[in-house]
Amino acid sequence: MTKLAIIGGTGLTQLSGLTIIKRDKLTTPYGSPSAEFVTGEFNQKEVIFLARHGNPHTIAPHKINYRANIWSLKHLGVEQIIAVAAVGGITEEMTPAHIAIPDQIIDYSHDRKHTFFEDENYPVTHIDFTYPYSQKLRSALITAAANANISISPIGTYGCTQGPRLETAAEIKRMEKDGCNVVGMTGMPEAALAKELGMDYAAVSVIANWAAGKTTGEITMAEIEQHLHAGMANIEQLLKSFISLA
Ligand code: HPA
Numbered sequence: 319m320t321k322l323a324i325i326g327g328t329g330l331t332q333l334s335g336l337t338i339i340k341r342d343k344l345t346t347p348y349g350s351p352s353a354e355f356v357t358g359e360f361n362q363k364e365v366i367f368l369a370r371h372g373n374p375h376t377i378a379p380h381k382i383n384y385r386a387n388i389w390s391l392k393h394l395g396v397e398q399i400i401a402v403a404a405v406g407g408i409t410e411e412m413t414p415a416h417i418a419i420p421d422q423i424i425d426y427s428h429d430r431k432h433t434f435f436e437d438e439n440y441p442v443t444h445i446d447f448t449y450p451y452s453q454k455l456r457s458a459l460i461t462a463a464a465n466a467n468i469s470i471s472p473i474g475t476y477g478c479t480q481g482p483r484l485e486t487a488a489e490i491k492r493m494e495k496d497g498c499n500v501v502g503m504t505g506m507p508e509a510a511l512a513k514e515l516g517m518d519y520a521a522v523s524v525i526a527n528w529a530a531g532k533t534t535g536e537i538t539m540a541e542i543e544q545h546l547h548a549g550m551a552n553i554e555q556l557l558k559s560f561i562s563l564a
Contacts, residue, residue, distance in 0.1 A: 329546030379503035406529035432507035452518035487531025
């Protein structure tokens with residue numbers, strides 16, 4: 319059976335419904351990963367769970383050791399990664415608490431350790447990143463959503479910003495012109511690193527708020543948490559439905 323990992327973002331520090339079998343604390347040539355790797359049974363299938371921001375949630379998006387996280391998952395034999403992350407909604411359909419399975423990325427982040435291919439351990443390699451996410455995994459997630467009666471957006475472009483601050487209204491206007499539908503801070507380099515190590519990777523974006531300038535009023539952490547809470551109930555159903563397809 320294909321070995322599956324779920325990376326949980328803000329609002330998903332623990333996977334409820336996971337019966338824990340073991341916890342692995344790993345060290346890597348790239349330093350420490352975000353948290354222990356929790357192996358458990360979820361809907362009767364073995365899954366490895368990682369809290370991207372640590373448990374408790376203390377690691378800011380630009381401080382996450384993406385290379386250590388992805389290297390560790392490869393080391394544990396993971397072949398498929400479902401990456402759950404909170405995002406801001408830019409375009410009309412991306413309303414708070416809605417879910418999107420993006421198919422494209424624009425990377426606006428900077429100064430992150432974004433590749434494995436830079437030292438003597440790996441020869442210089444230019445991966446094909448035309449389609450950044452695994453089409454096979456995305457299709458399975460879209461089918462799983464339909465089976466569970468969860469309304470999702472089956473495509474969308476994810477714009478990755480540096481954070482930890484939220485964006486300005488002008489930045490979001492520019493991102494919309496560029497073709498972004500949602501904005502988050504953790505989608506890159508995570509997706510590229512998984513592809514560098516040959517793992518199937520797909521993102522599940524949970525819309526936590528309207529992006530800057532898309533509503534009047536301030537974007538508050540309380541609002542983000544409230545929408546994430548609503549969206550996460552659907553995420554759990556979606557993941558269960560995905561696993562029952564396997
Ligand atoms: N911008 C960037 N990242 C986010 C947002 C946002 O508005 N909401 C949740 N993660």
